[in-house]
Amino acid sequence: MKNINAGILFALVIGCCVFRPVLSAELPPGFVYLRDVAPEIQVNLRYYSKDNFLGVRVNGYEKPVCIVTDPAAHALSKVQEELATFGLGLLVYDAYRPQSAVDHFWRWAQDLADKKMKADYYPQVEKTKLFEQGYIAARSGHSRGSSVDVTIVSLSENSTPLDMGTRWDFFDPSSWSNATNVTAAQRAHRMLLQKLMTKHGFEPLKEEWWHFKLKDEPFPGRYFDLPVEWLTFASSKEARHEGGLLITPNQSHFLPDSRTSLRNSDEQNEEHWHSGLKESPHPARSSHPE
Numbered sequence: 001m002k003n004i005n006a007g008i009l010f011a012l013v014i015g016c017c018v019f020r021p022v023l024s025a026e027l028p029p030g031f032v033y034l035r036d037v038a039p040e041i042q043v044n045l046r047y048y049s050k051d052n053f054l055g056v057r058v059n060g061y062e063k064p065v066c067i068v069t070d071p072a073a074h075a076l077s078k079v080q081e082e083l084a085t086f087g088l089g090l091l092v093y094d095a096y097r098p099q100s101a102v103d104h105f106w107r108w109a110q111d112l113a114d115k116k117m118k119a120d121y122y123p124q125v126e127k128t129k130l131f132e133q134g135y136i137a138a139r140s141g142h143s144r145g146s147s148v149d150v151t152i153v154s155l156s157e158n159s160t161p162l163d164m165g166t167r168w169d170f171f172d173p174s175s176w177s178n179a180t181n182v183t184a185a186q187r188a189h190r191m192l193l194q195k196l197m198t199k200h201g202f203e204p205l206k207e208e209w210w211h212f213k214l215k216d217e218p219f220p221g222r223y224f225d226l227p228v229e230w231l232t233f234a235s236s237k238e239a240r241h242e243g244g245l246l247i248t249p250n251q252s253h254f255l256p257d258s259r260t261s262l263r264n265s266d267e268q269n270e271e272h273w274h275s276g277l278k279e280s281p282h283p284a285r286s287s288h289p290e
């Protein structure tokens with residue numbers, strides 16, 4: 001009898017571990033972690049760091065992980081393959097961007113006293129003009145998951161980025177892809193990036209040499225708002241889906257973080273991911289900085 005009770009208890013404990021719904025830890029259908037598709041592509045998620053035009057980590061970037069739509073990830077993988085034949089590779093600065101991050105940009109732009117990154121990111125533009133000139137907008141194509149900010153790195157030189165003439169997210173006409181106030185080599189580097197990205201299905205943005213949008217993006221017109229975070233286990237690749245549940249390899253290693261338990265239903269997930277769908281009251285020429 002004792003053994004039977006112990007057996008039942010064991011089964012209950014294991015059952016709780018195995019069958020606890022963890023849907024909130026999954027990415028929505030159509031989205032992937034870039035490292036699961038193309039682990040060789042380097043990522044430096046700059047809005048997760050303080051090295052960006054705000055000078056602080058941006059809201060919604062809770063982990064330094066790159067999330068993109070599945071077709072965008074596979075297209076990037078093809079670009080990476082081609083670059084690798086030259087001893088080069090891709091470096092991603094930003095990909096999926098939650099609407100909450102874009103909202104953070106908006107709030108930052110209202111604080112005219114905060115100019116701590118002006119010298120590095122917008123030396124020639126008054127902060128009051130950032131919206132007017134389209135450098136900041138209320139929405140970004142990045143929130144649709146198929147836009148990326150990328151550059152090329154030299155694998156033989158410790159993954160040093162090629163000289164593109166300006167830094168990423170530099171609010172200045174010299175960042176335009178066809179700017180003429182850059183050297184021939186810098187222009188050539190921009191053209192190489194653009195050539196390979198367009199070959200594999202991306203469209204460039206003329207104002208930003210680093211920004212590309214997948215031409216056939218799977219979620220046109222939709223703006224998602226799930227924070228950029230990482231599952232609590234090592235890799236989403238190690239998990240499998242079963243009857244709507246996400247299960248880790250040994251079926252007992254999953255330990256949800258505190259926030260996953262707050263969003264553990266399909267309904268909550270759906271609501272969270274679509275909370276940014278309402279129309280923006282702030283029309284803009286583009287979603288710059290894309």
Ligand SMILES: [Zn+2]
Pocket residue numbers: 094142147148149210211212289290
């Ligand atoms: Zn961009």
